[in-house]
Amino acid sequence: MFSRKMAMIVGAIILIVVNVIVLSVNSKRPEPSTGIGKFIIAIVSPFQEIVSDSTTFVKDIWKHYFFQVSVSEENARLNRSLKQVEEKNNRLKEVELSNERLKKLFAFKETLYKRVVAAEVIGRDPSPWYKTIIINKGSREGVERGMPVVIPEGIAGLVTDVSNIHAKILLVIDQNSAVDALIQRTRARGIVKGEPSGRLLLQYVQRKHDIHVGDIVVSSGLDGVFPKGIRIGYVHEVDKPDSGVFQQLAVTPFGDFEKLEEVLVVLDPPDQPEIQEP
Amino acid sequence: MTYVFHILIGFCMVVFHTTVAPNSSLFAGFYDLLGVFVIYLGFFRSPREAIPFALFFGMVMDVFSGGIFGLYATAYFWLYICVLGLTLFIRKNNILLLPVVVLFGVVFENIVMIGITALMDAGAAIPESAAKTVIGQAVWAFFTGPVLIVAIKYVDDTWEKFATARAKEFA
Numbered sequence: 001m002f003s004r005k006m007a008m009i010v011g012a013i014i015l016i017v018v019n020v021i022v023l024s025v026n027s028k029r030p031e032p033s034t035g036i037g038k039f040i041i042a043i044v045s046p047f048q049e050i051v052s053d054s055t056t057f058v059k060d061i062w063k064h065y066f067f068q069v070s071v072s073e074e075n076a077r078l079n080r081s082l083k084q085v086e087e088k089n090n091r092l093k094e095v096e097l098s099n100e101r102l103k104k105l106f107a108f109k110e111t112l113y114k115r116v117v118a119a120e121v122i123g124r125d126p127s128p129w130y131k132t133i134i135i136n137k138g139s140r141e142g143v144e145r146g147m148p149v150v151i152p153e154g155i156a157g158l159v160t161d162v163s164n165i166h167a168k169i170l171l172v173i174d175q176n177s178a179v180d181a182l183i184q185r186t187r188a189r190g191i192v193k194g195e196p197s198g199r200l201l202l203q204y205v206q207r208k209h210d211i212h213v214g215d216i217v218v219s220s221g222l223d224g225v226f227p228k229g230i231r232i233g234y235v236h237e238v239d240k241p242d243s244g245v246f247q248q249l250a251v252t253p254f255g256d257f258e259k260l261e262e263v264l265v266v267l268d269p270p271d272q273p274e275i276q277e278p
Numbered sequence: 279m280t281y282v283f284h285i286l287i288g289f290c291m292v293v294f295h296t297t298v299a300p301n302s303s304l305f306a307g308f309y310d311l312l313g314v315f316v317i318y319l320g321f322f323r324s325p326r327e328a329i330p331f332a333l334f335f336g337m338v339m340d341v342f343s344g345g346i347f348g349l350y351a352t353a354y355f356w357l358y359i360c361v362l363g364l365t366l367f368i369r370k371n372n373i374l375l376l377p378v379v380v381l382f383g384v385v386f387e388n389i390v391m392i393g394i395t396a397l398m399d400a401g402a403a404i405p406e407s408a409a410k411t412v413i414g415q416a417v418w419a420f421f422t423g424p425v426l427i428v429a430i431k432y433v434d435d436t437w438e439k440f441a442t443a444r445a446k447e448f449a
Contacts, residue, residue: 055298059301123296124296196404197406
């Protein structure tokens with residue numbers, strides 16, 4: 001009844017329809033697979049860890065022993081202390097601003113993180129279009145899906161999949177990532193979204209706020225995921241249209257996500273803060 | 279035995295893609311090796327061997343990627359179907375055509391991935407540098423892809439001869 005050619009065409013159409021349905025269903029789910037993801041991460045990640053450790057070992061030998069031993073170590077030490085000072089300075093700034101607001105508001109709740117676990121990056125996203133990493137800590141160390149991940153420079157991302165000893169992190173620069181944020185100086189609120197270019201976009205910021213290039217963007221804590229006051233990046237471009245309710249800001253993240261080697265997973269989720277008008 | 283061998287090669291490629299390539303400036307912007315392996319399977323292996331491989335390693339890559347789950351599996355599956363279709367019109371042993379086929383395969387895979395992302399991922403945008411990335415991958419693929427396919431074929435044939443000989447010995 002049907003020719004071979006006809007059967008092939010019908011078969012191809014059915015396959016395409018099934019494929020589109022499967023992808024549509026998956027795209028609607030906020031989080032990826034559980035069972036398959038866990039299983040595959042558990043199998044592949046130990047090999048990633050071995051290869052990653054080996055490459056880091058070789059890199060370290062090259063970097064520290066054959067080339068500029070003392071200069072490199074001194075530079076690394078100074079960089080570390082600079083980052084610590086920057087982080088401390090940022091926290092003090094946050095505390096100072098918090099204190100000012102405390103005088104006016106009674107119901108203030110500080111939401112800084114307490115318990116963290118340090119992890120090494122052992123794998124990265126195979127696709128150039130997405131930004132995820134694999135770390136060498138998993139449910140055994142208390143890591144759970146949805147936990148925030150930070151670095152000394154600021155927010156790194158969010159745990160999206162966990163196996164026993166490894167976890168997958170969606171970086172803040174991924175286009176599927178979104179963080180509720182504040183401009184540190186003006187307290188204007190918005191949503192920071194990742195961009196394929198590796199930069200960030202601060203959206204839904206009301207036009208009335210006067211925001212300048214260089215203003216620091218911090219997490220608001222209102223998303224219930226990231227602790228309040230963690231640095232995200234600085235504004236490098238302000239797009240304020242002549243009409244409309246919102247302005248859009250291009251943000252450069254503080255962290256260099258191409259060279260990310262260690263991260264901290266925040267084990268204590270922040271308390272859900274009350275919404276305050278800036 | 280051949281399945282096990284292909285799975286081993288696949289795992290090595292996944293590990294390379296997720297650990298070595300992102301940390302090396304030499305391989306920055308390198309194309310997807312598993313895509314090239316799917317092209318090899320389309321050219322030289324049966325659908326019974328190729329389709330499970332394409333779907334399984336598509337899912338493995340999906341687990342490590344931040345995109346929609348099933349994106350890589352879709353790209354590999356349709357890449358395989360296209361290569362299979364191509365083999366109806368071109369001679370499989372014509373090595374001179376390999377660079378063009380690999381180039382087509384890498385571009386096709388990227389178009390499928392960007393297309394699906396743009397259509398289905400709410401809020402996703404096509405990166406400004408997409409064309410540059412795809413062209414960079416295509417150039418890499420054009421020059422090194424055929425060498426990789428010939429090398430995989432050589433290793434695969436050698437392995438198959440070895441496995442057959444061992445099987446005969448045991449029999």
